[in-house]
Amino acid sequence: MSGVLVVMEQRDGNWNRMSFEALTAGQQLAAKLGVECSAIVMGDGVGSLAVEVSSKKLAKIIAIEHTLLKAYTSDAYVAALDQAVKQAAPAYVIFPHTYQVRDFAPALATRFRSVLISDVIAMHDGPVFVRQLLQGKLNADYRHTAAGPCFVSIQAGTFRGDAVEAGTAAVETFAPTLDAAQIRNKPGELFRESAQTVDLSAAPVIVSVGRGIGEQENIPLVEELAKALGAELAASRPICDNGWLPMERQVGSSGQTVSPKLYLAVGISGAIQHLVGMKGSKTVIAINKDENAPIFEVADYGVVGDLFVIVPALTKAVLAARG
Amino acid sequence: MKILVAIKQVPERDAQVHVAADGKWIDESDLNYTINEPDAYALEEALQLKEKNGGEVVVVCAGPERVTSTLREALAKGADRAIHIEADDLGARDTLGVAQILADAMKAESPDLILTGLQSDDLGLGQTGVVMAELLGIPHATIIMHVEATGGGLKVKRELEDGWFQHVEMPLPALLTIQSGGNKLRYATLMGIKKAKTKETKTVQAAAATAPAIALERVYLPEKQKKTEMLTGTPDQVAAKIVEKLKFEVRVI
Ligand SMILES: Cc1cc2nc3c(=O)[nH]c(=O)nc-3n(C[C@H](O)[C@H](O)[C@H](O)COP(=O)(O)OP(=O)(O)OC[C@H]3O[C@@H](n4cnc5c(N)ncnc54)[C@H](O)[C@@H]3O)c2cc1C
Ligand SMILES: Nc1ncnc2c1ncn2[C@@H]1O[C@H](COP(=O)(O)O)[C@@H](O)[C@H]1O
Numbered sequence: 001m002s003g004v005l006v007v008m009e010q011r012d013g014n015w016n017r018m019s020f021e022a023l024t025a026g027q028q029l030a031a032k033l034g035v036e037c038s039a040i041v042m043g044d045g046v047g048s049l050a051v052e053v054s055s056k057k058l059a060k061i062i063a064i065e066h067t068l069l070k071a072y073t074s075d076a077y078v079a080a081l082d083q084a085v086k087q088a089a090p091a092y093v094i095f096p097h098t099y100q101v102r103d104f105a106p107a108l109a110t111r112f113r114s115v116l117i118s119d120v121i122a123m124h125d126g127p128v129f130v131r132q133l134l135q136g137k138l139n140a141d142y143r144h145t146a147a148g149p150c151f152v153s154i155q156a157g158t159f160r161g162d163a164v165e166a167g168t169a170a171v172e173t174f175a176p177t178l179d180a181a182q183i184r185n186k187p188g189e190l191f192r193e194s195a196q197t198v199d200l201s202a203a204p205v206i207v208s209v210g211r212g213i214g215e216q217e218n219i220p221l222v223e224e225l226a227k228a229l230g231a232e233l234a235a236s237r238p239i240c241d242n243g244w245l246p247m248e249r250q251v252g253s254s255g256q257t258v259s260p261k262l263y264l265a266v267g268i269s270g271a272i273q274h275l276v277g278m279k280g281s282k283t284v285i286a287i288n289k290d291e292n293a294p295i296f297e298v299a300d301y302g303v304v305g306d307l308f309v310i311v312p313a314l315t316k317a318v319l320a321a322r323g
Numbered sequence: 324m325k326i327l328v329a330i331k332q333v334p335e336r337d338a339q340v341h342v343a344a345d346g347k348w349i350d351e352s353d354l355n356y357t358i359n360e361p362d363a364y365a366l367e368e369a370l371q372l373k374e375k376n377g378g379e380v381v382v383v384c385a386g387p388e389r390v391t392s393t394l395r396e397a398l399a400k401g402a403d404r405a406i407h408i409e410a411d412d413l414g415a416r417d418t419l420g421v422a423q424i425l426a427d428a429m430k431a432e433s434p435d436l437i438l439t440g441l442q443s444d445d446l447g448l449g450q451t452g453v454v455m456a457e458l459l460g461i462p463h464a465t466i467i468m469h470v471e472a473t474g475g476g477l478k479v480k481r482e483l484e485d486g487w488f489q490h491v492e493m494p495l496p497a498l499l500t501i502q503s504g505g506n507k508l509r510y511a512t513l514m515g516i517k518k519a520k521t522k523e524t525k526t527v528q529a530a531a532a533t534a535p536a537i538a539l540e541r542v543y544l545p546e547k548q549k550k551t552e553m554l555t556g557t558p559d560q561v562a563a564k565i566v567e568k569l570k571f572e573v574r575v576i
Contacts, residue, residue, distance in 0.1 A: 015351070017362045022571045029506045035536045054407065058354075063485065070520065074453075074462075074463065074464075078457075088559075098484065099465070099466055099482070099483050099484055101468070102449050102450075102453075102465055103453070103463075103464070103465045103466075104453075106418070106449075106450035106453035106454045106457070107453050107454065107456065107457040107463075109454075110419060110422075110454050110458065111457070113419070113448075113536065114536045114537075115417045115418045115421075115454075115535070115536040115537045116418075117420050117537055118449055118450060119447065119449070125505050125522045128540065131447075132447060133349075133445060133446060133447060133542065134334070134340060134349075134445055134447075135336075135444060135447065136545070138340065138349070138441065138542050138543065138544060138545070139542070139543055139544070140343070140539050140540075140541065140543075141539070141540045141541040141542075142537050142538065142539055142540065143537065143538050143540055144536070144537050144539050145534070145535060145536060145537060146534075146535075146536035146537070148536075150537075184462035184493060184494055185462055185464060185491050185492070185493045186491065186492040186493070187489060187490075187491050188490035188491060188492070189489070190483065190486070190487045190488070190489050191487070191488055191490075192486055192487060193486070193488070196486075204575065207375070207574050210409040211336075218389060228569055229569075229575065229576075234549075237503065237504065238360075238503070240504065241504030243507065247504075253484060253485075254482055254484065254485075254486070255486065256486070256503075257485070260575075261573060261575055262569070262573050262575050269336075277435055280476055282573075283568075283572070285565065285568075286551075288340075292544065294545070296543070296547075296549075296551050297547065297548065297549055297551075298549065299549075299551045300552065301551065301553075301554055301565070301568055302551045302552070302553050302554065303553070303554050303555075303561050303565070304553065304555075305558070305561065309558045310558055310561060310562070313558035313559050313561070313562040314562040314565055314566075315562055317559070317562035317565070317566045318562075318566060318569070321569075321570065321576055322576060
């Protein structure tokens, strides 16, 4: 048992770009351990995607092909990967931490009596895998201690997708034994909710509010600041979950992705699912009462303080500056 | 429909956390605990399914004595029964270990449907439900926003990335991991709190921990990587400093 195996993700012939971040992670881990790195591409008709990665520095590419892998189901993916991983016998299996991976990788690891080390943000010698606890307030070092392969999923944005090392690799096709009767779920087509009326992605200035606002009655406080700045109002998920602002104003992995000139985060802790939606902002200002809040990790300017005091003062100062 | 809901007790979100002396977990002495937020949505979904289709809602939690307060709150909100899996050593068990004791207790109940939260606020593994489904040999679906009972099965709405969704049909028994925001959460009424006192909480002992497959070795504050310029002073001074930045550096005023 040796080597690193990266499981890449595609849907209808299109890559999930996080696959390349996982590939970089896999290559770096393999280099550190002095072992080979290979990759898996899976689906129905993934030949051209496999050829695309054959220009990367990999020992080989395993193209898992089966008609029952056309639409994603956990049952088919677990069964196919169970067989392919057993045959390849890697020491490490690396995934991008996508919604799809969250859906099947824990079950796959269970088949090997192992446990997925999920949402990893760094790798150190050992190897030790770092993941976040308490929504980013703390980090923790994890180590694999079982006999079988070690399963790891990599958090979005941890490694650079454009840093994959080039090379050449041979493509091997793997035909898993799958039976339609094994697949218990019937997946439907993907869809979006009714058309969005707010497009935050084009907004140059965004004031975004989080749970620190406490109650729905307090929302006007940030609304006034947004108005003074001529900004769009956005929010973290709990604000939209509570119905205090409409869903379409949610920023993050399950909301909109924004890249304004200014993102002013008020009472937002900075969980990764929020950060992925606003990391591309040119300037980030954060107001939070907790000096250790992870949002300060992405902020250019920070204010540690009570938003109920800072925000009204700021609204007044902005209005005065604008005359 | 008999629905089991796995609820976890976690530190309150606003808690100031400190690393424990052994460096392997947080200092629990001054913490207040609450229900893991997605689990509150899982409970709400279960209660609504029961209201629509009839049946029973049983809440299950593994942990030390203190978790019974969270189970009582769930009973006050409308769950019919509670099962407390007594375990003082959850830290010594990995996901597989915790999922195993939950699955053992649940199997004995022969449920039609098991709901979990999609992720815990403290460990953030996002896996316990999926591992339980695998151990129990039942189908699962994750990050679910809406559940509908169809003749003999379920139709669920799965959340995907970037605002996409998908419907999935599946047979029962099944396990779903529930995302926040699908329903409006209810509060416990005075009547509910009173009634909870008459409801049954069964305590079962967790089987002894087996060797874990992964080990948490060290917990620590993340190292700051970015140089954030902190703006300090009275509120008016801070406001003036921000306006200065907005005018001359960010150039949005
Ligand atoms: C699959 C999945 C998808 C998700 N998708 C998204 C998404 O798209 N978008 C998203 O935002 N989240 C998403 N989440 C949720 C995410 O993990 C966090 O739970 C959420 O972002 C937290 O929101 P928050 O920062 O507003 O709340 P909290 O984490 O509760 O933070 C509140 C902050 O306010 C501060 N505060 C409190 N009072 C004050 C005060 N008086 N003055 C100043 N500061 C104060 C606190 O210090 C704290 O930092 C997702 C989670 C999962 C698992
Ligand atoms: N000790 C526990 N007791 C009851 N349910 C739990 C426990 N640990 C995890 N869960 C359930 O599993 C879900 C996912 O947790 P996690 O895998 O830790 O992110 C939670 O939302 C709970 O529903």
